[in-house]
Amino acid sequence: MQGTVALPGVSGAVLGSQDGLLVAGLLPAPLSGETVAAFLPQMFGRINQYSIELKAGNLTVITLGFGSVSWQILQSGEFYFAAMGKAGEVLPTAHLAMIANELGRQKR
Numbered sequence: 001m002q003g004t005v006a007l008p009g010v011s012g013a014v015l016g017s018q019d020g021l022l023v024a025g026l027l028p029a030p031l032s033g034e035t036v037a038a039f040l041p042q043m044f045g046r047i048n049q050y051s052i053e054l055k056a057g058n059l060t061v062i063t064l065g066f067g068s069v070s071w072q073i074l075q076s077g078e079f080y081f082a083a084m085g086k087a088g089e090v091l092p093t094a095h096l097a098m099i100a101n102e103l104g105r106q107k108r
Contacts, residue, residue: 001013001014001015001024001025001026002026004026004083004096004099005026007092007095007096008089008092009085009086009089009090009091009092010083010084010085010086010091010092010096011027011028011069011084011085011086012025012026012027012028012031012083012084013025013026013027013081013082013083013084014026014027014033014036014037014040014080014081014082015037015079015080015081015103016036016037016038016040016041016079016080016081016082017037017078017079017080018041018078018079018080019041020037020038020039020040020041020042021037021038022034022036022037023037023079025037027084028084031084036082037080040073040080040082041080043062043073044059044062044073044075044080047059047062059075060074060075061073061074061093061097062074063093067087068087068088069084069085069086069087070084070085070090070091071083071084071085072085072091072093072096074096074097074100076100076101076103076104077103077104077105077106078104079100079103079104079106081096081099081100081103083096
């Protein structure tokens, strides 16, 4: 996670399991990696269901904006990977997708 957080535009990152457990995380206070990891499968599952109902295909990435802070959430293999942006900065989405792809190749 330290390497991810060192990327330009990234202030935090979380790797969570399919059952919502924190595998690794580094977030600024007062955010909790455990809480974020717990919500990742639920968020992805619900939005993926809407995607299917809309006949838009399978969901691959979720991008959220909270004020001036962006989040990118990806499902990769057995994991969910989320990166939190820095206020007013752009996330390096292509680089984050490569990290998620590499993490997805790993097994628990």
